[in-house]
Amino acid sequence: MNLEDIAKLAGVSRSTVSRVINNDPRVSDRARIRVQAVIAEHNFHPNAAARSLASRRTRVIGLVIPAIASKIFSDPWFPIVIQGCMDGCQEQDLSLMLLMESETDPHAANRLIERMLRGRQLDGVVLATSLADTTGTRLLQESDFPFVVIGRTTTIDATWVDIDNRHAAYLATQHLLSHNRRKAAMLAGPATLVSSLDRIDGFRAAASDAGIPATVHDADYDQRRAHDIAVSLLSGPDAPDAIFAASDTMAVGVIQAARRLGIEIPRSLGVMGFDDIRPDRTAALGISNIRQPAREEGRRAVDLLHARIADPAHPHQQVWLPTELIVRTSCGYHNNTEAERLDAGVERKEVAIGNLDVD
Amino acid sequence: MNLEDIAKLAGVSRSTVSRVINNDPRVSDRARIRVQAVIAEHNFHPNAAARSLASRRTRVIGLVIPAIASKIFSDPWFPIVIQGCMDGCQEQDLSLMLLMESETDPHAANRLIERMLRGRQLDGVVLATSLADTTGTRLLQESDFPFVVIGRTTTIDATWVDIDNRHAAYLATQHLLSHNRRKAAMLAGPATLVSSLDRIDGFRAAASDAGIPATVHDADYDQRRAHDIAVSLLSGPDAPDAIFAASDTMAVGVIQAARRLGIEIPRSLGVMGFDDIRPDRTAALGISNIRQPAREEGRRAVDLLHARIADPAHPHQQVWLPTELIVRTSCGYHNNTEAERLDAGVERKEVAIGNLDVD
DNA sequence: TTGTACGCGTTATCAG
DNA sequence: CTGATAACGCGTACAA
Numbered sequence: 117m118n119l120e121d122i123a124k125l126a127g128v129s130r131s132t133v134s135r136v137i138n139n140d141p142r143v144s145d146r147a148r149i150r151v152q153a154v155i156a157e158h159n160f161h162p163n164a165a166a167r168s169l170a171s172r173r174t175r176v177i178g179l180v181i182p183a184i185a186s187k188i189f190s191d192p193w194f195p196i197v198i199q200g201c202m203d204g205c206q207e208q209d210l211s212l213m214l215l216m217e218s219e220t221d222p223h224a225a226n227r228l229i230e231r232m233l234r235g236r237q238l239d240g241v242v243l244a245t246s247l248a249d250t251t252g253t254r255l256l257q258e259s260d261f262p263f264v265v266i267g268r269t270t271t272i273d274a275t276w277v278d279i280d281n282r283h284a285a286y287l288a289t290q291h292l293l294s295h296n297r298r299k300a301a302m303l304a305g306p307a308t309l310v311s312s313l314d315r316i317d318g319f320r321a322a323a324s325d326a327g328i329p330a331t332v333h334d335a336d337y338d339q340r341r342a343h344d345i346a347v348s349l350l351s352g353p354d355a356p357d358a359i360f361a362a363s364d365t366m367a368v369g370v371i372q373a374a375r376r377l378g379i380e381i382p383r384s385l386g387v388m389g390f391d392d393i394r395p396d397r398t399a400a401l402g403i404s405n406i407r408q409p410a411r412e413e414g415r416r417a418v419d420l421l422h423a424r425i426a427d428p429a430h431p432h433q434q435v436w437l438p439t440e441l442i443v444r445t446s447c448g449y450h451n452n453t454e455a456e457r458l459d460a461g462v463e464r465k466e467v468a469i470g471n472l473d474v475d
Numbered sequence: 476m477n478l479e480d481i482a483k484l485a486g487v488s489r490s491t492v493s494r495v496i497n498n499d500p501r502v503s504d505r506a507r508i509r510v511q512a513v514i515a516e517h518n519f520h521p522n523a524a525a526r527s528l529a530s531r532r533t534r535v536i537g538l539v540i541p542a543i544a545s546k547i548f549s550d551p552w553f554p555i556v557i558q559g560c561m562d563g564c565q566e567q568d569l570s571l572m573l574l575m576e577s578e579t580d581p582h583a584a585n586r587l588i589e590r591m592l593r594g595r596q597l598d599g600v601v602l603a604t605s606l607a608d609t610t611g612t613r614l615l616q617e618s619d620f621p622f623v624v625i626g627r628t629t630t631i632d633a634t635w636v637d638i639d640n641r642h643a644a645y646l647a648t649q650h651l652l653s654h655n656r657r658k659a660a661m662l663a664g665p666a667t668l669v670s671s672l673d674r675i676d677g678f679r680a681a682a683s684d685a686g687i688p689a690t691v692h693d694a695d696y697d698q699r700r701a702h703d704i705a706v707s708l709l710s711g712p713d714a715p716d717a718i719f720a721a722s723d724t725m726a727v728g729v730i731q732a733a734r735r736l737g738i739e740i741p742r743s744l745g746v747m748g749f750d751d752i753r754p755d756r757t758a759a760l761g762i763s764n765i766r767q768p769a770r771e772e773g774r775r776a777v778d779l780l781h782a783r784i785a786d787p788a789h790p791h792q793q794v795w796l797p798t799e800l801i802v803r804t805s806c807g808y809h810n811n812t813e814a815e816r817l818d819a820g821v822e823r824k825e826v827a828i829g830n831l832d833v834d
Numbered sequence: 835t836t837g838t839a840c841g842c843g844t845t846a847t848c849a850g
Numbered sequence: 851c852t853g854a855t856a857a858c859g860c861g862t863a864c865a866a
Contacts, residue, residue, distance in 0.1 A: 118843050129853045134845065142851055161593035165528040166843030169858045174524065176572070195554045202575045206583070211596070213535070214571045216561045224565070234520035237570070340755045372759060396699045400731060477859055488837045493861060503835060525859030528842050 117160055126154045137162055168236070176211045177421055178232060178241040182252075183217035183225070184308055191337055191365055192393040193410050194244070197266065200414020201242060207415075208422045213238065226255065233261050239425045242266065242417045246276065246310040262428055264421040266413050267310050275424055277416045277435040281311045284406045284439045285318025285390075289360055291404065291441060292388040293326045295448035297358035300328050301349055303335040303342045303366045315362045315390070331356070335366050342369030350377050350385070357385055358447075364389040367403050367446075386447040395442075402445040409437050476519055485513045496521055527595070535570045536780055537591060537600040541611075542576040542584070543667055550696055550724055551752040552769050553603070556625065559773020560601060566774075567781045572597065585614065592620050598784045601625065601776045605635065605669040621787055623780040625772050626669050634783055636775045636794040640670050643765045643798045644677025644749075648719055650763065650800060651747040652685045654807035656717035659687050660708055662694040662701045662725045674721045674749070690715070694725050701728030709736050709744070716744055717806075723748040726762050730805075745806040754801075761804035768796050 119137075123130045128147055135143045136151040143151075154160075168174040179201050181194075198214075205212045215232065217225035229252075232238045239262065243253070246267025253272060256263045265276040293300060302319045305312035316332050323330035333349070335342040342361060349356055350373060361367035367389035371381065379385050389405030392398055398405055416435055424430065478496075482489045487506055494502045495510040502510075513519075527533040538560055540553075557573075564571045574591065576584035588611075591597045598621065602612070605626025612631060615622045624635040652659060661678045664671035675691055682689035692708070694701040701720060708715055709732060720726035726748030730740065738744050740761075748764030751757055757764055775794055783789065 120843080130844085131846090131853055131855095132851090135852090138845085144851060147851085159589070159593065161590050163528070163843050164594040164596040165524045165526075165533065166858090167524075167845075169522070169524040169528050169860090170843080170845035172845095172858080198557075198573070199575070202573060206575075206577060211591075212573045214557070214561060214573055216558075216565075218565060230518070231520050232570075234518065235523040237523040340759075343759075400699075400702075478861095479859080489860080490837060490862080491835090494836090497861080501835060506835080522859050525842090526861080528844085529859080529861040531842075531861095 117158055118163065122151065122154050122158070122160055125158075126151045172236070174237060174239050175209065176213055176238055177205070177418065177425075178213045178215045178229075178238045179244060180229065180241050181214065181216045181244045182247060183219050183222065184245070184247075184306060191363065193363070193391055193408075196393055196410040197244060197414040200411035200416075201418050202414075203411065204415040204418025204422075208418060210239075210418070210422065215241070226252065229255070233259055240264070240421045242414075242421055246270075246278070248308055248310055248313060260428065262421060262424045264417045264424060266417050268314075268434065270310055273432050275420050275432045275434070277413055277420060277437060278311075279408055279413070279437050279439045281314035282318040282321075284408075284441075285315040285360070285362075286322045287318075287441050288388050288390065288406050289319045289322035290326070291443065292358050292360055292386050292447050293323065293328055295382065295386060297328060297386055299354065299356045300330040300358040300360065301356040302330065302332045302360045303345060303362060303370065304332050305337045305362050306334060312362065319360050328358075335361075335369070337363050337365060339365045339369040339372075342366035343373045344369075346370040346373035347376065350374065350379060358388075359385065360388045360390075362390050364391045364393070364398050364403060364405055367398075367405065368401065371401060371403075371446075382446055382448040388447055392440075392442055398442075399444065404444045404447045405442050407440040407442050409439070412437055476517055477522065481510065481513050481517070481519055484517075485510045531595070533596060533598050534568065535572055535597055536564070536777065536784075537572045537574045537588075537597045538603060539588065539600050540573065540575045540603045541606060542578050542581065543604070543606075543665060550722065552722075552750055552767075555752055555769040556603060556773040559770035559775075560777050561773075562770065563774040563777025563781075567777060569598075569777070569781065574600070585611065588614070592618055599623070599780045601773075601780055605629075605637070607667055607669055607672060619787065621780060621783045623776045623783065625776050627673075627793065629669055632791050634779050634791045634793070636772055636779060636796060637670075638767055638772070638796050638798045640673035641677040641680075643767075643800075644674040644719070644721075645681045646677075646800050647747050647749065647765050648678045648681035649685070650802065651717050651719055651745050651806050652682065652687055654741070654745060656687060656745055658713065658715045659689040659717040659719065660715040661689065661691045661719045662704060662721060662729065663691050664696045664721045665693060671721065678719050687717075694720075694728070696722050696724060698724045698728040698731075701725035702732045703728075705729040705732035706736065709733065709738060717747075718744065719747045719749075721749050723750045723752070723757050723762060723764055726757075726764065726805075727760065730760060730762070741805055741807040747806055751799075751801055757801075758803065763803045763806045764801050766799040766801050768798070771796055 119130045119133045123133045132147055133151050136148050201212055215228060241263045243263060243265045246265045246269055250271050265274055268276050268278040300323050304316050333345050335345050359370050361370055367387055370387050374381050374385055381387055389403040392405050392407035393410055420433055478489045478492045482492045491506055492510050495507050560571055574587060600622045602622060602624045605624045605628055609630050624633055627635050627637040659682050663675050692704050694704050718729050720729055726746055729746050733740050733744050740746055748762040751764050751766035752769055779792055
């Protein structure tokens with residue numbers, strides 16, 4: 117069943133049917149109604165391939181997941197971003213294709229992308245995370261292929277959506293150090309991500325402004341590595357009494373380490389997290405952190421991409437999404453009101469008692 | 476740039492170029508080499524839409540995520556399955572499209588799928604989880620549209636890949652009850668999933684065979700709900716001394732509850748989990764559980780689908796993937812060797828017994 | 835082994 | 851507002 121068949125049944129030409137399907141206003145109500153009836157009756161759906169062959173549009177966009185993110189895949193952030201992208205696609209009536217770099221063969225990714233681009237399978241792509249190394253992005257840019265990055269770009273002009281990681285990390289660190297801490301450490305994500313660098317930046321600036329010595333350690337967004345590094349730091353000489361983990365996952369690792377070593381949180385050690393993707397968990401552990409609108413990041417990225425596909429000549433847009441400092445108890449108790457609520461053991465919204473159940 | 480252009484440059488006809496691209500053996504080496512050179516030189520990639528319009532194949536498959544799974548999305552199982560599907564696609568040179576049911580509008584999903592099917596965007600779909608209610612699947616079946624389910628089907632004949640949830644749950648429960656327990660409870664996933672029902676089945680059978688009273692409670696794969704239910708059970712009269720959580724996430728909720736109530740694990744309470752997607756976490760908490768090959772489930776599903784697309788007439792295939800009982804410490808200490816290792820605080824490998832190789 | 839010619843199902847252009 | 855008709859880029863019988 118195709119346009120021609122529908123046209124015959126409705127007693128009109130193929131063109132008219134096409135116009136009805138594409139909501140072209142130049143159709144009489146009479147014809148439109150007849151055609152719509154036939155379409156509904158036969159549950160007709162136009163052939164996508166023929167459509168995109170003729171229109172040069174596929175209404176499919178890709179979500180490119182860098183190999184590094186495949187670790188992050190087990191991190192809660194990523195699935196939520198996917199969900200956000202799907203939200204956006206649903207709103208814009210687009211389809212979402214998943215493109216993942218192979219962990220083994222780094223070239224496979226570029227070949228895949230190239231095939232997608234030049235084969236015109238996709239109208240555009242969302243890059244799931246902004247990499248410090250933008251050689252991959254260059255290909256897209258030179259081909260004038262529409263793309264949007266989740267995370268700001270540093271070396272090229274592009275359309276992106278991001279949170280202000282530097283500022284957020286600054287505020288987080290400021291809060292972390294607000295209880296007479298002497299020495300700070302940060303467990304950071306991989307330096308290949310712009311977001312990691314920004315968070316490190318914010319941390320360093322805040323520590324410096326507070327006049328507190330600080331060190332940074334790459335824990336690769338891994339709970340276990342965070343745990344191990346924390347154990348090593350906390351049991352070594354001149355141990356830090358404040359640790360900023362660049363993700364909640366890593367913060368949990370720190371808490372596990374503290375427990376193992378019998379270090380009391382927040383009295384002897386302040387811990388700050390990042391993400392708050394699963395508030396139930398972080399709340400249960402009392403982890404103070406920065407809340408990041410992961411789902412909204414995905415949604416907005418798709419929005420921006422859709423706009424960019426519609427008008428590739430439009431200047432690049434940059435969107436900052438807000439974050440929120442969530443104060444719980446892992447950095448210290450902050451006022452009487454809170455302490456009272458805690459003592460009363462009432463249903464604590466964002467406030468948790470010092471009972472740090474390990475994840 | 477298209478086939479015609481390449482043909483001209485190579486001094487052959489369009490057909491020959493097409494043959495080269497599709498690895499048709501009926502091409503002279505001389506022509507093949509010339510064509511391949513031109514293709515490489517111009518970095519040519521055939522237009523996907525034109526290809527699928529002519530060949531009636533898209534080389535794209537869909538991964539259908541039921542609305543219920545959107546909660547599961549934050550559960551580690553799901554992202555890993557996606558990864559597995561991508562592995563499979565990479566091997567078979569397919570693309571993966573994500574189809575998610577809307578959480579709000581249940582009909583939107585069917586419309587989406589219908590559009591995909593009848594619009595011939597997809598060669599087939601993988602259904603991410605087997606639902607007890609198969610009305611959605613009927614549509615696919617009646618349309619003779621190739622599909623594979625992750626999770627066995629109960630009311631229809633279909634191709635699927637699954638683990639033996641019932642048997643695994645039976646063994647898990649058996650192990651859980653192997654330390655003089657008096658009363659068992661299970662925190663189950665939603666009854667809309669076949670896997671939930673199977674696990675409940677296995678649990679009930681094992682408890683019954685052991686002559687131990689047992690209750691089942693729906694905790695919806697949610698850590699918080701599991702925690703709350705566990706608190707209520709454990710602080711009520713006639714509290715259970717053995718709890719089987721149908722996911723590790725829920726097991727963590729139980730452990731949190733036990734901690735809060737000062738109940739010692741495993742002495743006063745045995746806890747059993749399921750999944751072992753993140754062995755680092757479960758190992759850190761000492762959770763005994765069933766290990767499920769999530770990534771492999773995704774990969775195999777794609778394999779099966781690919782085969783089914785190639786030969787739709789082939790009888791349905793059913794694949795059982797093996798699980799593994801992972802014994803840690805949350806159900807009790809099992810022998811001196813292990814107890815010693817634990818006391819010595821050495822790195823405990825996991826001890827696996829009853830290795831269930833089914834397949 | 836190679837080339838010709840037609841068909842795949844739409845969209846888009848243009849004349850009416 | 852409507853209907854021919856020409857692309858769109860490729861696969862594939864069929865003929866050579």
